[in-house]
Amino acid sequence: MASKTGKILAVDDNTDILFALKLLLRPHVEQIVTETNPSNIPNHMKETDFDVILLDMNFTQDAISGKEGFYWLDKVLEIDPQAVVLFITAYGDVEKSVQAIKAGATDFIIKPWQNEKLLATISSAIKLNRSKREASDLKEKQKEINTIMDQPFADFIGVSPGMQQVFKTIQKVAGTDANVLILGENGTGKELVARALHRHSLRKEEPFVSVDLGALSETLFESELFGHVKGAFTDAKTDRPGRFELASGGTIFLDEIGNLSVPMQAKLLTVLERREVTRVGANKPKPIDIRLISATNMPLKQMAAEDGFRQDLIYRINTVEIEIPPLRERPEDIPLLADHFLKIYSRKYNKKINKLSNQVIKKFNTYPWPGNVREFQHVLERAVIMSDSPNLDEGSFHLSSHGSSGEAFDFDSYNLEEIEQKVIEKVMRMHSGNISKAASDLGLTRTSLYRRMEKYGL
Numbered sequence: 001m002a003s004k005t006g007k008i009l010a011v012d013d014n015t016d017i018l019f020a021l022k023l024l025l026r027p028h029v030e031q032i033v034t035e036t037n038p039s040n041i042p043n044h045m046k047e048t049d050f051d052v053i054l055l056d057m058n059f060t061q062d063a064i065s066g067k068e069g070f071y072w073l074d075k076v077l078e079i080d081p082q083a084v085v086l087f088i089t090a091y092g093d094v095e096k097s098v099q100a101i102k103a104g105a106t107d108f109i110i111k112p113w114q115n116e117k118l119l120a121t122i123s124s125a126i127k128l129n130r131s132k133r134e135a136s137d138l139k140e141k142q143k144e145i146n147t148i149m150d151q152p153f154a155d156f157i158g159v160s161p162g163m164q165q166v167f168k169t170i171q172k173v174a175g176t177d178a179n180v181l182i183l184g185e186n187g188t189g190k191e192l193v194a195r196a197l198h199r200h201s202l203r204k205e206e207p208f209v210s211v212d213l214g215a216l217s218e219t220l221f222e223s224e225l226f227g228h229v230k231g232a233f234t235d236a237k238t239d240r241p242g243r244f245e246l247a248s249g250g251t252i253f254l255d256e257i258g259n260l261s262v263p264m265q266a267k268l269l270t271v272l273e274r275r276e277v278t279r280v281g282a283n284k285p286k287p288i289d290i291r292l293i294s295a296t297n298m299p300l301k302q303m304a305a306e307d308g309f310r311q312d313l314i315y316r317i318n319t320v321e322i323e324i325p326p327l328r329e330r331p332e333d334i335p336l337l338a339d340h341f342l343k344i345y346s347r348k349y350n351k352k353i354n355k356l357s358n359q360v361i362k363k364f365n366t367y368p369w370p371g372n373v374r375e376f377q378h379v380l381e382r383a384v385i386m387s388d389s390p391n392l393d394e395g396s397f398h399l400s401s402h403g404s405s406g407e408a409f410d411f412d413s414y415n416l417e418e419i420e421q422k423v424i425e426k427v428m429r430m431h432s433g434n435i436s437k438a439a440s441d442l443g444l445t446r447t448s449l450y451r452r453m454e455k456y457g458l
């Protein structure tokens with residue numbers, strides 16, 4: 001977990017467990033509240049919107065049935081059907097953990113836990129909670145967003161040949177229903193391209209529904225994407241449409257498609273081939289009318305060659321490919337992007353800021369921008385906030401040393417296995433436990449990374 005995000009409530013009758021959780025999570029999350037008495041859960045939930053609730057299965061001494069945990073899980077979901085609950089279970093209680101997931105828990109943590117694994121599970125639960133909440137009021141917001149954004153390439157800057165090519169392709173394919181795969185490094189503007197395609201399509205009055213596949217756990221994948229019917233599992237209190245149905249008539253944007261596990265790829269492929277979804281618990285499929293746009297920063301074709309990504313799914317999603325070049329390969333765009341963001345941030349922070357000097361632009365041109373336009377945007381925002389004068393000079397911009405996470409390797413042994421373990425640990429930390437991203441950086445398939453993690457007990 002890179003920056004402190006997420007509010008956590010941990011409920012366990014064992015104060016040692018709560019203390020250990022507090023100690024471990026405090027450096028990573030915004031807030032951690034601990035509670036020994038589960039009857040106080042409703043009060044805590046009234047006071048704070050928790051991203052994740054960690055819930056013990058047994059509270060009374062010597063109880064092992066897990067009934068209390070299930071009772072409190074029900075209560076939590078009654079108060080907030082969207083709540084993300086992770087059960088804390090004893091080693092060997094796998095059967096109950098599976099039941100817990102059926103009953104509406106998101107995942108489980110087995111005691112005694114491994115810190116890295118626990119952090120990774122909590123980090124993806126936080127992400128999941130955030131995207132669940134976003135989805136719930138999506139439809140209403142969508143129309144409003146569409147009107148605000150309905151200006152051709154309004155805030156989409158690019159004069160470089162690379163970006164001109166991107167704009168040309170958007171214009172050519174937007175009006176068709178072709179499936180588009182957008183490729184590009186993080187922060188290059190893949191979502192902007194997807195939205196531009198939608199805004200220039202015949203479906204522009206209909207919803208644009210974005211799904212971050214990187215944040216979806218295996219257990220929630222189907223109900224999030226395909227929906228569920230009342231009673232399909234315990235917390236399925238009402239029928240609920242999935243994202244495919246929400247996008248009906250419009251566009252569905254599957255971001256981070258390279259992060260899908262192979263079983264999830266198979267489920268997605270079936271839906272795309274049949275053009276129909278079956279809600280979890282239902283037996284009748286519903287036809288779907290969507291335009292599909294996908295994006296990834298991962299080398300899908302290389303992954304396909306290593307069996308990490310299905311070749312037949314690639315064929316389904318990439319009728320047209322749009323590749324966005326990284327910012328370092330299009331220096332022509334830098335002065336324009338600078339003007340654009342300076343205008344936005346000087347207005348936002350109520351400061352007068354002059355045009356940047358050639359010297360500053362030269363410095364920008366030599367920096368590799370590993371985070372692309374997103375990084376550029378943040379660097380400018382920070383400079384505007386910190387500036388005391390309308391003239392920003394080279395010293396006003398804080399550029400991190402390229403590619404480094406600020407953490408150097410310090411090997412105290414030449415044992416290759418030890419080195420491998422350290423490298424895996426570091427890369428997993430860099431990506432906040434995201435297996436797909438870590439595997440991609442390490443040049444491994446997800447399966448090989450899992451195997452190595454198991455070997456080192458990570």
Ligand SMILES: Nc1ncnc2c1ncn2[C@@H]1O[C@H](COP(=O)(O)OP(=O)(O)OP(=O)(O)O)[C@@H](O)[C@H]1O
Nearest residue numbers: 155156157158185186187188189190191192373374
């Ligand atoms: N050409 C551009 N003109 C103006 N703003 C841009 C441009 N490209 C990217 N941005 C801005 O940079 C930020 C990142 O863009 P976006 O989210 O579309 O990137 P992404 O490739 O989807 O990122 P990720 O891979 O991390 O999901 C956004 O704030 C976006 O508005």
